[in-house]
Amino acid sequence: GxxxxxxxxxxxxxxxxDVELRCDPISGHTALYWYRQSLGxxxxxxxxxxxxxxxxxxxxxSDRFSAERTGGSVSTLTIQRTQQEDSAVYLCAxxxxxxxANGELFFGEGSRLTVL
Amino acid sequence: EDKVVQSxxxxxxxxxxxxxxxxxxxxxxxxxxxxxxxxxxxxxxxFMLTSSGIEKKSGRxxxxxxxxxxxxxxxxxxxxxxxxxxxLCAVQHNAGNMLxxxxxxxxxxxx
Numbered sequence: 001g002x003x004x005x006x007x008x009x010x011x012x013x014x015x016x017x018d019v020e021l022r023c024d025p026i027s028g029h030t031a032l033y034w035y036r037q038s039l040g041x042x043x044x045x046x047x048x049x050x051x052x053x054x055x056x057x058x059x060x061x062s063d064r065f066s067a068e069r070t071g072g073s074v075s076t077l078t079i080q081r082t083q084q085e086d087s088a089v090y091l092c093a094x095x096x097x098x099x100x101a102n103g104e105l106f107f108g109e110g111s112r113l114t115v116l
Numbered sequence: 117e118d119k120v121v122q123s124x125x126x127x128x129x130x131x132x133x134x135x136x137x138x139x140x141x142x143x144x145x146x147x148x149x150x151x152x153x154x155x156x157x158x159x160x161x162x163f164m165l166t167s168s169g170i171e172k173k174s175g176r177x178x179x180x181x182x183x184x185x186x187x188x189x190x191x192x193x194x195x196x197x198x199x200x201x202x203x204l205c206a207v208q209h210n211a212g213n214m215l216x217x218x219x220x221x222x223x224x225x226x227x
Contacts, residue, residue, distance in 0.1 A: 004158075033214070042122075042204060042219035043159075056214065091158070104150070105215060107158040 002026070004108035006092050012114045013082055021077045021111045025094030032075050033093045033105065034067055043091065049075060050097065082115045089113075118143040122205050122218035130226050133195050137221045139205030140187040149181055149188050150215065152204040159204055162190070195225045 005024040013019050025032050034046040045059035049069045060066070064082075069075040079086055089112050093105040119142045129135055141149065148166040152159035163172045165181035165188060172179050176195075181188045192199055202222050206215040 035217070040222070043206075043215075043217040045214065045216065048214050089157070104161055104164060107152075107160075109157040 004092055004094050004106055006090075006108035006111050008111055009109060010112045010114075012116065014116050015084060016081055018078065018080045019082055019113060021079075021090050021092075021113070023075045023077070023092030023094075023108060025073065025075070025092070026096075026106055027073075029094035029096050029106070030072070031095045031097050032069055033095075034075070034077050035091045035093065036088045037091060037110070038088045046077070046090075079113075082113075084115045087113055087115045118207070118209075118216045120205055120207050120216050120218035122203075122221050124221060125219070126222040126224070128224045128226065129195055131196055133225075134191065134193045135195060135223060137190040137192075137203050137205075137223070138187065139189070139218055141205075141207045141216075141218075142186065143207045143209065143216060145210040146183070146207060147210045148208045150206045150208060151179055151188070151190050152206065154202040154204055154220070155200075162203075164208075192223075195223075197225050197227055199223060200225045 007022045030051045032049045035043040037043050047067045048056040064080045067077045089110040091110045093107045095105045121140050123138045148164050150164050151162040153162055163179045168183040176193045179190045202220040204220045205218040208215050
């Protein structure tokens with residue numbers, strides 16, 4: 001597709017369960033970001049992938065959160081043993097880096113996670 | 117620690133009013149400042165500012181950056197109900213293009 005695609009768009013889960021959120025970035029974009037947005041709040045940085053470099057995981061709130069990016073394209077954000085405070089919209093974004101690229105981020109529609 | 121602060125937190129105006137949204141920042145390795153509009157889900161890009169004093173303009177929206185005082189403003193003239201949204205300010209770092217976002221300003225434009 002032409003834009004960043006995220007799935008599922010909505011996920012309701014029970015406390016303690018694991019969830020996986022998927023992001024398919026724009027083709028050719030080398031940088032991929034995960035952000036979290038709680039109700040009425042700004043965007044909180046979680047993790048950043050750039051090409052083959054080691055990801056910047058400095059924003060992950062706990063070791064229950066992990067993410068991987070396979071083949072430099074699709075990324076999966078995994079939350080283990082979900083807690084109610086994990087409820088938020090998880091936004092994925094990608095950007096094109098390289099000569100002439102301005103670094104603008106293109107966002108997906110987000111995955112709304114509700115932990116009961 | 118990098119910080120981006122937006123004000124006001126929320127704003128209610130009537131159609132036709134002019135609004136000014138503020139964004140101040142304290143970041144290391146500043147590269148640029150970006151404004152996004154978020155209506156329902158995905159934030160959409162408005163402006164990228166890299167140089168002080170140069171106004172960016174798109175229709176009724178305009179923005180300017182002051183790198184000495186470390187702030188930016190977003191102006192919206194002749195507001196319309198379709199301008200109702202959360203406006204997000206973000207600062208881009210030199211390292212890896214990562215963005216640090218402010219908390220956003222929620223704008224509501226009443227008919």
